[in-house]
Amino acid sequence: MKIYLLRGCNASTKRLIRKMKLTCFILFVFASGLFATNAESQVAKVSIDLKNGTVAEVIDQIEKQTGYLFVYNATKVDLLRELTISARRKTVTDILSAVFEGSDVTYVVEGSNILLRCRASEPPQENRITGKVTDKDKKPLPGVTIIIVGSTRGVITAPDGTFSIEASPSDKLVFSFVGMESQIVDVGNQKTINIIMSEKIDELSEVTIVAFGKQKKESVISSISTINAEELKVPSSNLTTSFAGRISGIISYQRSGEPGKDDAEFFVRGVTTFGTGKADPLILIDGVEMSSSDLAHLTPDDIGSFSIMKDANATALYGARGANGVILVNTKEGVEGKTRLSFRAETSLSSPTKMVDIADPLTFMQLRNKAVRARNPLAALPYTKERIDITEKGTEPLLYPQVDWYGMMFRDNTINERYNLNISGGGKMARYYVAGAYSIDRGILKNDKANHFENNINVKRYSLRSNINMKFTPTTDAVIRLHGDMDKRVGPQQDGADYFNQARNVSPVDFPAYFPKDPDDPRTYYVNHILFGSDPQMELVNPYANMVKGFRESSSSIMLAQIELSQKFDFITTGLSARTLFNINRQSHYNFSRSTTPFLYAMSKNIVTGKNELTNLNPKLGKSFLEYFPGGSTVSSSMYSETALMYNRLFAEKHDVSGIFVFTARDTQYGNADNLIGSLPFRNLTFASRLTYGYDGRYFAEANFGYWGSERFEKKERWGFFPSAGLGWMVSRENFMKRYEKTITKLKLKGTYGLTGNDQIGDTNDRFFYMSRVNMNDGNRASQFGTDLGYALPGISFTRYADPNITWEISRKLNLGVELGIFNDVDIQFDYFRERRSNILQYRSDIPSTMGLQSIPSSNIGEAKSHGVELSVDYKHFFSEDFWVNGRGTFTYATNAYSRYEEPDYSTRNVKWLSHLGRSLSQPYGWVAERLFIDEEDVRNAPEQTFGTYGPGDIKYKDINSDGIISSLDQVPIGLPTTPEIIYGFGFSIGVHHFDFSCFFQGSGNSSFFIDPRATAPFAGGTRAILKAYADDHWSEENQYPYALWPRLSPEILENNSITSTWWLRDGRFLRLKSAEFGYSLSNRLTKSLKLRNTRIYVSGTNLFLISSFKLWDVEMAGNGLGYPLQRVINVGLKLDF
């Protein structure tokens, strides 16, 4: 094994040693390994026969014949000194003694390294050096070994961390401690040396996680973003909500705040495919494909590394799955050292960022009257003036109530809790990381005290993770991972969003949520159920009754077991190793509900007695006891195995060669699929390989390929080959850059190009396109004949027509990137990317309906392209031990377009603008709204509109093709894409003494959305409430403003006003204070007295404020604004490290 060595350079020994360490890490040689081989070094035998050779040649020979590496300062050691030596099977020490005898060079064997140094020309002056060793939290470290390099002299620190040693100015001291990064310090003229030792740095800072392995950071030329898990810690039990703006290259947005349903959607570099196939990234947790909800449930504390692979080079090995990018998360592993326990508790107060304002009940009545008359002047008014008056006075609060359904049903806020505990540690033979997490997320629904069960949403999540690393032999490592995750939701029968809709859809004036029991009426007084209100016809849903009548329980769980074995094969050839991974997991889900059937009551005034009387409307149907309703359940199991052969070696000090060859197999099966096709397993086989070459740390080349097999395609299309290649140039290492060394610490240019594929085309259940799908048992095509229709046969239908040519979706990606480091403080990464996606499965649109096909055939005809840039800037500076600042900013721009799309020939009807070609994949199409019609005259003079009835006050559209009729041909692309094209974020953290503060802003740009005129239409279904904004601003006889927010009121949804048009188009841009955190770490003395390593308390918040031009609801929810609102969270947390 050779080590990259800067021979002939002026580099200091310190630097060399650092380099060595780095390399050691790459080779997974742990500190323990060094010591383990030490004992054998004495017996390593070497044969050298040199005449008039040089010292350098001897060193070469020893390095070649043994595993030893020489470390020395080339300016000090005379390498060209000639000598003659003849040794046969002598120990290394014997040879070295002979070589350097008489010279001023001494040697020290340290592990597998041999240090050469010059004996001081002057006799050393010994000084007494004193000092103190602490950890980074300033806690004294007792038992630290301090040795003078090249000698056997050393001391150990006292319990208070202090030490005292005699050393000369030219000496170097090595500070070492189990689990800590060793440090070497030049003594110089120092009298006092205080050392802060830090824990062994996570591998991440020096290597980058790449597909199926790790690679030296400097040599990586793929586009891979890594993010510190600390950055993803937000006060939420859903990890996906933290992505937007924090990770460059990810386009992400969150549309709902409902516990358990609040996953943000995220795409790597946007979406470059259309149709029903997979568009979101592949997610790998510890190397195994998982779902986005598994990712959402990961605890940030457990994350060791988090990387996003974006270009073809990074994802080529994931061939079949990599086209949409890859998110790779590795969980933490135990670190050698004392047992450490870390505990985190968080309690947060969650409240909607914005509730939709609804007009008050009186306005509702008046406007509903107005709406009915606006459309039919003859119609009877729903509310008489007398009734409105009584309602307003409130003299009959039960007969004519004013109900604030939102207030009845929803709370202003709720409390959520999260707890994490992890224990890690271990020795040379085994290390462990065991973590448990528990969280409770609650909804903002109210409970009714009369109920015996809770009906607020309550999602409890438990997770247990155990990663055990073992060393079977010095060259054999194993990792055993066990992970279980279970969540349990208890809540009302429907989703939270449904109740928001129901509360808005019900009349606020027709009946109260429930009636009080009437002591004068024994029929109501002695019942033990709640007297829910209803209209006499029971046409309207009483949302309150619906919410409290029962509950639904659901539970999902995942159990996972994984073993990884790695073996070094240096005995075959140096640098060869192999690794294998085997994973099984099982996921399951079930739900069921229990419910009563509410007794509904209506109140009417008895004309004779003048009293209000309650009538039970459903005495026979109502049930006060719980009934059970079974729900669905799903269960699936997966198996994954991965075997890799790896090779990694440095030749002639400059030629760094590595290679990996991987074989994987994957098999998933669903236990209760809906149909035969779904019951067949989902399988993939892969052969993939990567070859890298680095020259002198300056030039890098890499080639990858993935050869993937998928069960989905016809035999000849079953295998896909996805190659990629890339080049990198570390400009900053060139001689001509030397003079800027201090300023530009890193400058790397890189470029990659390659192919990746996607086999998940079409709907999940729509695999095997080469086969027709015939439903031989289609109940919808059944017929019955005979007496009492006694002879029935199911019919036969064609769900799909066979097409043997359907194949992989292929993505061609180009990535050009620059990495720039300035002053060691600023790290900038910039990437430009371009992608062409071809073979996108698309429905054939040139097949007329007269063909009578039952399913439209699809074919690999679509093509799309995308391009964009991403930028991340990191800044980190320590002004002093007690004052540090770091900042981070990211910017992602990704835009896409159809480049080939089968569509009708729009030019035949002169409507070329309807073509999708060149337009964004999420470009909305719609009509151009001019204004609202002014009067009948205006309506008569305008072109005919073909979307149902319309009149004055309704939306007037533009006749784009000037044919005198507004029809589907008058649509045009309107607005910006509905998926944001720009996502950015920026923030900073600052630490002063024990205090730290951080905040993060996140923004989204270049997107449009539509207010859903159907979902917001007042009075739809008869009694839907009217939004305050609409009540305040609509067209009416009195206020004939042609640009009012809402057109003329109507008691029902008007098609004319509901079609997609510029009238409802809104700007989706926003910038929000996504999170802020203020923390305080307890002073040393206090923590020490509590026997803690570290204690930190903090206050944090998310979604604190929002800047947007849209005010009706949280703009991030876009068209979905009437659902369960996004949440603003204020959080208090405590973290204890023992």
Add this chain to the structure above:
Amino acid sequence: MRMLNKFSIIPIILVLLCGCSDFLDIIPDDVATVETAFENRQNAESFLFTCYSYLPDPSDPWTYPAYSIDEFYMHSPEKLSLGPAQEMYKIIDGNQSVSQTYLDFWGGTGGKAVKNLFQGIRDCNIFLENIDNPKDMQSETERKRWIAEVKFLKAYLHFFMMQVYGPVPVIKENIPISAGIDEVRVFREPVDSVAAYVVQLLDEAIPDLPEEIADVKNEFRRVTKPIALAVKAKVLTTVASPLYNGGVSDYSGYTDSKGTQLISATYDPQKWIRAADAIQEAINVCENNGNRLMDTTDINLTNEFSTRMKYKITLRDMISKDGSQGLADNPEVIWAINQGTNSGRKGNYDTDYYYGCIEYLCYPGGSHWAGYFGATMNTVKLFYTDKGIPIKEDPDWLGIDYSEVVTIPASSKDYLPSGEATARFNLNREPRFYAHLGFNRSYVTMKHYETTPYINRSLGNEILGKKNFTGYNAIKLTSYTASGLFGEYFNPANYQFPLIRMADLYLLYAEALNEVKAAPDGEVYQFVDKVRNRAGLKGVVETWQQSVNPNRPSTKEGMREIIRTERQIELMYEGQRFFDLRRWYIAEAYLNGPVTGWQVFGTTPENYYKETTLFTRSYKLRDYFWPIREYDLLVNPNLVQSYGW
């Protein structure tokens, strides 16, 4: 070193284990394909039933196009989802357009229930292409019969499309999926060519169809020779009718891109002769087969009932008496369709008519909305007076205020409970009025109330909950034997919905003869009178003597109008009038203007019996044929839009 070997073997074993070459070959044999469908007789029979399943279902008030006129009104501010939200009501409200085609039988783009009927035609063709494959057919006769049935269905689907869209492409054979663009871009064929092809298919089918169903237990309601002949009669009558036979001069310029005239703008008298011949043949075969008008002698009641009551029951039974034991049960019906299984309908809609047309019987809190199909005043007005002539021709009715509230006299006791208040409009009407309609203060004519009459009281708030919005229910469509008590769940009695019955053929024949002959004669009167007599009315000539136009039956034009009115009344609410008004080219006269009902929320008779406008309909020339989607024209530039759109 020994340890190394031990562990290094593991990856090698794993590679060997997983490297099996058939790991990806997971498709089991015997996955169904097109060939499977014709592997044996059993599967082929399923395919035969599949072809049947495309028949548009006249019992589905939401998807059968015939209800998109003024017969029913269903509009409640509290339950819009049942009314205006349905595609049917979008058409009624005049919202059919090239941008949004409702009940889109052409493209199948609309609601869940409406299928692209070209799919049905394609399945018929697949059947005809492959039916030679099964080797285990019971006999060649059976194979021939199945072929004939599918040819009939293929013909009927073409005919149905022609009625909805006018000129339509004729799909004689399936175009392969791999066909080029030019091949798949078909043209609309002139209606006469479509009809000719339909008749040709029927003629091919008729010889191989059975006269009657022998195996009633398993095959009743499958297609027979009488059915095919009756359909042929309808096809030929349709194309002889004014809309298709030179009645619309505007169609003279209606050509496709090749210049082909799509709908004839010139009158051809021969068409009526062919139609009359076809109807006559159909009647002869049906009558020989045992079909006849159902009459009061068919009613076998345990109680002593008045003749009027017997009429009431007869006139209900002719529609809904379960004929599943065979013709003897219900000789009236020639062709009925299995309710609830066609058009892919499942679930709630099955029993819409049972619920929708019943009079206030259902439990108010039930899952269904009882009585929500309001029969409009427009249709109720068409029913004759007790003399058997239209209201506007009855001298006793001229100038009277039929909204006037009167007490029901004892003389009407067979139809209405005496002593109760009602509008004059509901008194002294023909038997079909009382048999086919339910309304406030009418008797609920159900078997359950045979011995103890039950009065429908639905004034204002008398009924808690659901009510219709016109004041009338088409109880015609609810089986007499269905049981339902007020305040209880309702048990429907299933029946198969008649598509063609004898009265239909007789009236069709009278219509054709009237057109063929220079002037109406006894033969013409005879076929109208058959239907009138069964409904307890006297013959046309005799009756009209009492009218203000006593000579009307003697002229061709007068008789034409009489036959058309008779046909409308007799077949009201049965899904026929829509097609009739169209082919007669008189829909604009009937379907423009206000649609009315009583003021059903009125709490006193005086408030209740006020005619109110529910909505105003407009019907234009273009509405005679529905549009096809603009997008379909983009995909196939060879298609021309329906006339006027």
